[in-house]
Amino acid sequence: MKNRWWATHRSDVVCLGGLASVAFGLGTLVFALLSPERIWLYSAMFGPAVMVAAGHGWVEPVVAPGSDLQRFLNQETDQFDVNTLPEDPPTAEAVSRLAEQHKYLLSSVATIWRTFGISWTSVALLAGLLYALNAVFQYGLFRLISGTVPAGVVAIFLVLSPAQLIMLSDFRDYSKAPFIVGGIWALGRLALAGSGAARGIAWSVVLGIVTGTGMGFRQDVLIFVPFCVLVLPFISEDTLRGRWLLRIARPAVFCAVFFAAAYGALSGSREEGTGLFHNATMGLISPFGATAGLTDASYSHGYVYKDGSTMSIIRNHGYRTTLRAAQRDGLVLTAESIEAIPSVGAKYDDACTSYY
Numbered sequence: 001m002k003n004r005w006w007a008t009h010r011s012d013v014v015c016l017g018g019l020a021s022v023a024f025g026l027g028t029l030v031f032a033l034l035s036p037e038r039i040w041l042y043s044a045m046f047g048p049a050v051m052v053a054a055g056h057g058w059v060e061p062v063v064a065p066g067s068d069l070q071r072f073l074n075q076e077t078d079q080f081d082v083n084t085l086p087e088d089p090p091t092a093e094a095v096s097r098l099a100e101q102h103k104y105l106l107s108s109v110a111t112i113w114r115t116f117g118i119s120w121t122s123v124a125l126l127a128g129l130l131y132a133l134n135a136v137f138q139y140g141l142f143r144l145i146s147g148t149v150p151a152g153v154v155a156i157f158l159v160l161s162p163a164q165l166i167m168l169s170d171f172r173d174y175s176k177a178p179f180i181v182g183g184i185w186a187l188g189r190l191a192l193a194g195s196g197a198a199r200g201i202a203w204s205v206v207l208g209i210v211t212g213t214g215m216g217f218r219q220d221v222l223i224f225v226p227f228c229v230l231v232l233p234f235i236s237e238d239t240l241r242g243r244w245l246l247r248i249a250r251p252a253v254f255c256a257v258f259f260a261a262a263y264g265a266l267s268g269s270r271e272e273g274t275g276l277f278h279n280a281t282m283g284l285i286s287p288f289g290a291t292a293g294l295t296d297a298s299y300s301h302g303y304v305y306k307d308g309s310t311m312s313i314i315r316n317h318g319y320r321t322t323l324r325a326a327q328r329d330g331l332v333l334t335a336e337s338i339e340a341i342p343s344v345g346a347k348y349d350d351a352c353t354s355y356y
Contacts, residue, residue, distance in 0.1 A: 011148045019139055019152065020132040023159045027131025031168050032124040040170045041120070043075050045098045049106040051089070053113035054082040060092040060099065061085075072118075079119040103265045104216025105175050127168050133178040135159050137185050144188045176221055179214025183224050186210055190250075191235045197246055204232065204253040212261025219265070219276060228254050277352030282310050301355075311348075318351030 031039070047061045050069065063070045072080040099106055108126055116122040138158050142151035158164060167174045186207035193199040207228065214221035232254060233247035259266070285302035302310055 012143070015148055015152045016136055016139060019135050019155055019159065022156070023135035024128040024132035026128075026159065026165070027168060028124045028128030030165050031127035031171070032121060034169055038169050039075075039120075040172065041075065041123070042098070042172050043120075044073050045096060045102060046073060046106060046109065048095050048099045049110040049113065050080060050082075050118060051091070052107065052110035053118050054085055056085075056089060056091075058095065058103075058107075060095045062090040062092055075120060078121055079117065082118065100267075101219055101265060102172065102217065104213060105172070105218070107216075123171070127171060127174075130175055130178055131159075131168065134181055137178055137182040141181060141185045141188065144185070144192065173218060176214055176218030179210055179217060179221050182210040183207060183214070183221070187228070187231075187235070190232070197249075200246060200250055201253055204250045205257050208254045208257025209261050212258040215258075215262035216265035219279065222276065225255065225258060277349045278307075278310065278314070281314065281352055281355065282307070285310070314348065314351050314355055317355045318347070321351075321354055 047063065047069075048058055050072070051057065051059050051061055061069060063073060068077070068080060068084045071077050109123055112122055112125050113119075116125065135155055135158070139151050139155040142154045146154075167177070186203060190200065190203040190207060193203050207224075211221050211224040229251045232251040235250075281301055282305065285305055286300045287303075287305055302313055
């Protein structure tokens, strides 16, 4: 049985091994050679990763102005010495929303830091791993429709693509790429799973694990949930034949596994907000409608793809709706007496939903 499996998959294993090695080496090298000002890390959110690497657990440090930790988180220095932390460092009441949303990404960085020391240079190892994982899933995706050699050629072409390599500089956003490509690959395998119910359920589990894990790297991966709920009941031949139980089981299993895998990145404080509504609003601004070939409506959610611009619109909307609601209730409020809508948190999420 083992010999039969090896004879069938030997070329794939050899191709994947070579592809992953090249991608890891190239991704690590390119990221390491990038100058700090060319790397978009959102470095301020890495405080909990420093604390985990230093052995203090998943907590948000209180960063003192002018401290070594502040300089490190501002990328003014490449390395941080844990011995500069006090024995019992001060921590905030809760971890920031941004860090909670990227918990798996920061935890992965913390694991590397615990092994190789806390430095921005060592993050190149994780960049290389993500680049290699993306290459593996790209190979698997093309392997669904072609043989080993064509899939390997296309995959190595993508690995060497300058357009993909330069995206490593936007480390946080690139980290979602392997999980999105992996999710599409798992969907393809699910579509080709045949009439076996067990295989369909198994690939639904794989799809949930890959995309749910990706939620802890970048929450854009959440887009798989509504898409899969709509598509999985009709994705393969056996579900199209009217096997209604299987139609229900596949999306149900996927959702259960997805949210179980993503739980660590979804279990932050309600007061910190989710940030998902802000991201959704950002995706509805005018430039994206034009890219998608949609005609302009009589209104717009925004004109510029900038967090600050969208936050200003949402906060202003929250202020105006609060004032109108108070006036309807017969309350007399002045501009000074209305509590400002924060840029993050549950009140900001409520303002986003009201804005729709």
